[in-house]
Amino acid sequence: MPDDTPIPAIHDIGGAARFHCTPVEHDEVPPDAFGKKVDALRQILAQKKLMTVDELRRGIESIPESEYFALGYYERWLRSIALLMVEKGQVEEGDLR
Amino acid sequence: MAAPPRPDSIALLDRLMAALVARGIVTEAEVAERQANTDKASPETGARMVARAWTDPAYRALLLSDGRAAAEEMGVSMAGAPPLGVLENAPGRHHLVVCTLCSCYPRAVLGYPPNWYKSFAYRSRAVREPRQVLAEWGLNLPDTVEVRVVDSTADYRWMVLPMRPAGTEGWDATRLAALVTRDALVGVAVPVAA
Incomplete structure (x- = not known):
């Protein structure tokens, strides 16, 4: 019988074995200035109807595995927001290099 | 970190x-x-909602049936926020909230999600071995207590209504709210009377 169980997408880590031996660290450090700014920018772009939460998620979930786990939380958000703004023609790729 | x-x-x-x-x-x-x-958003809002639910049966009913309306009644704007479900703990039942896919969290009433909530370890383990995760954090639930793990999503957020601790009879809502930590609202802790 072929195993036709789909391979979970990169973000779909509920129950994933790779973290079973990793303790949940009591990390109470609040977001830093970078994170708060990315967070605020996302809210404003959503309010201006330039992106949705689902689009943000699609951008995050399309980050390649090696980068997904290496980047910080708000770094993943920023990658997604930048991708969306280029896709939508709000900024140009050259602006971001 | x-x-x-x-x-x-x-x-x-x-x-x-x-x-x-x-x-x-x-x-x-x-x-x-x-x-x-x-x-400005902080878990103090969620704590005030819980303390009011402990002291006001009509508010408790509203909180359990429509978390958004209950938050609005405390003066919180929920405009644009997804629905808020509230999970009622009971003597034989404990709830734990996680977002396995990312970090969905009722930010209007709890503030920014903490880093551990967004961590790969919490996201993966909370649904596979919740009792172990809770025990590592010092919450040892007896086997007689059922543990329900609920996945918060982009379209529906959750928070926990913990049980009012023993020894708080006659306390007013302000004093009670001080017992309700953010961890208790996520389900990784339970409130205790100091």
């Missing part, structure tokens, strides 16, 4: 902001104002 952003990420944010500002899409002042507003 969460690593600081990489230099290339900081540069990317600067370039993205500069491009958006140059095109008249956002201003730095707008972003700063939004950040200041976001900073």
Whole structure:
């Protein structure tokens, strides 16, 4: 019988074995200035109807595995927001290099 | 602990902001104002909702049937926020909230999600071995207590209504609210009377 169980997408880590031996660290450090700014920018772009939460998620979930786990939380958000703004023609790729 | 952003990420944010500002899409002042507003949300709001539910049966009923309306009644704007479900703990039942896919969290009533809530370890383990995760954090639930793990999503957020601790008879809502920690609202702890 072929195993036709789909391979979970990169973000779909509920129950994933790779973290079973990793303790949940009591990390109470609040977001830093970078994170708060990315967070605020996302809210404003959503309010201006330039992106949705689902689009943000699609951008995050399309980050390649090696980068997904290496980047910080708000770094993943920023990658997604930048991708969306280029896709939508709000900024140009050259602006971001 | 969460690593600081990489230099290339900081540069990317600067370039993205500069491009958006140059095109008249956002201003730095707008972003700063939004950040200041976001900073104001805190778990004290969720704690006040719980304490009121412990002392006001009508509010408790509202909280359990429509978390959004219950939050609005405490003066919190839920405009644009997804529905808020409230999970009632009972003597034989404990709830734990996780977002396995990312970090969905009722931010209007709890503030920014903490780093551990967004961690790969919590996201993966909370649904596979919740009792173990809770025990590591000092909450040992007897086998007679059922543990229900609920996945918060982009379309529906959850918080826990913990049980009122013994020894708090006659306390008013303000005193009770001080017992309700953010961890208790997520389900990784339970309130205890000091």
